[in-house]
Amino acid sequence: MAEVLRLEGIRKSYNVGTPVETEVLHGIDLSIQSGDFLALMGPSGSGKSTLLNIIGLLDRPTAGKLVIDGHDTGALGDAALTKLRGQTIGFVFQYHYLISAFTALENVMMPMLVDRGHPDDEMQARAAALIDRVGLSRWANNSASNMSGGQQQRVAIARALAMNPNLVLADEPTGNLDTHSAEAVFALMREINRERGTTFLMVTHNPGLAERCDRIIEVVDGKVA
């Protein structure tokens, strides 16, 4: 299996160069293979959010090497990093952050629109297919703010898949949902993982869900336990 992601000795400190400098991640090594479905667990303050941000290229590590799809990200500038992020990583957040000014379908189109600049038929068709895949065709033209939490999260998953990324990062995707919706959302991600071989890395506090993942990565005090 191909390697999607490799972390070597990733360290992250805040307030660098000041007396209150604090290191949150103390040298993390991690390798994620294509098609994995991983749970990232750890108590609050353990540094797992920071780790997820670094993996998602939203934040840069203070030291260490992050290789995504064979690109050493340390050598990339801001613009290149943004482009790589848009094309290889999908995000699903806890608070199903859809953009309320757009419909569900348009939200799914958004990553493609950002990438290509102008809307076209192909991206519309692809977005419609993804909406259909998450079972929300009927709500495609609803404003994002008119949907339930579970529905919004499914739209967010469809959006994360829009650019056909190798890696989807999900930050507590079920943390804000009732048990029934949480189950549906988790099941959807699992299915997509099997169907498409998309790699998932999911932060969760739910041990039940974590057990059903391929592997559990536990972060404790800034280290992989």
Added chain:
Amino acid sequence: MKRWLPFEWIAAVRFLLDGALQTLVIVGGIAIGVGVIVFMSAMLSGLQANFIKRVLTSQPHIQLVPPDQVARPLRDEAGTFEAATVQRPTQRLISINQWPKIRAEMQTRPDVINAAATASGSALALRGDASRAITLNGIEPDIYFKIVKVPDYMVAGDSQITTEGILIGTELARDLGAVLGDKIIVNTPIAGSRILTINGIFDLGNKGANQRTTFVRLRNAQSMLGLIGGVTSIDLTVNDIYNADVIAKEIQAMLPVKAESWISTNAQFFTAVQAQQNSNTLIRLFVGLSVAFGIAAVLIVSVIQRSKDIGILRAMGTRREQILRMFLIQGGLLAFVGALIGSALGALALIMWHRYARQVDGSELFPLILETRLFVMASVLATATGIAAAIAPALRAARLDPVVAIRG
């Protein structure tokens, strides 16, 4: 989603429509600002045009007169002494040297529209026991009336002057007890008395002018004033009235004449016009500034409200420049739409004001001047202001750290 719109425009328009109330309020504010600017500018230029029209239809833009006659001190010759005081000579009524040539030269200038030769001097108008001092203006009516619009001011008769005819003002007609068609005696020291028929009576809107000003044919005046073949002034109109000063200086430097522009003969009036223009500019500037601050304030609030959206967009690969452009477009769009509505409001207010605000005699207070240029300029300037006002909020949006923005 419109096919032809790029991503930034789509997002900008949607964000504006999504916050409809906010958008409406600020567009209303911009519209009022632009409306005030349009209204004030058009009204002031109308008022100004009116004043200038009044001043300039009763006098030429530039008048060429013979240079002042000065006493020339004797040269330094051995044995000659200059008197301690040199007495100023009297200004005799003299003709402009070689005036046909000068006039022809004036007519070839591209910035001069009309050039009319006149011979003016003082005379005495007599009828029965009454006698009044008058200024006798000998004119070539065809050209002169294009410069001073006497025909517009006629109250009796018409502006045709016969060979033995004269046009007089209303005051003089009353003083002499004369009506249209009556004969009056005009007496000059050189030609003695001559009997002229009143062809028409005019009202220039100024008592002094109506008392003294009279018009006769150029040849009549020349013979009566002892200026056979000569003229005392050449009157000009120019294409750019505000440039009259410069043109006058140019002519004076080139030819042996004294050139006086309406700007220097009406210096006080011109200062008032300038002061009005300056205050207008100041008001426009401050209204523009307050509009700009309004746009900036609304966009700053919008950036804060949408920081999560911005974070998500950044996470899905939107570049900083795209976010920047998105907010600049919002500023420009707000201002442009506001300017369109404001222009319409301003035009409407102008039309209403023009209709209901009248002078005492019921005539219009100012001519209604709705220039396309004013509206285009207002819209372009407003849009530029909007974009400029959006710079700070847009930079703020572009610099948002997606991690911070998403975490909230």
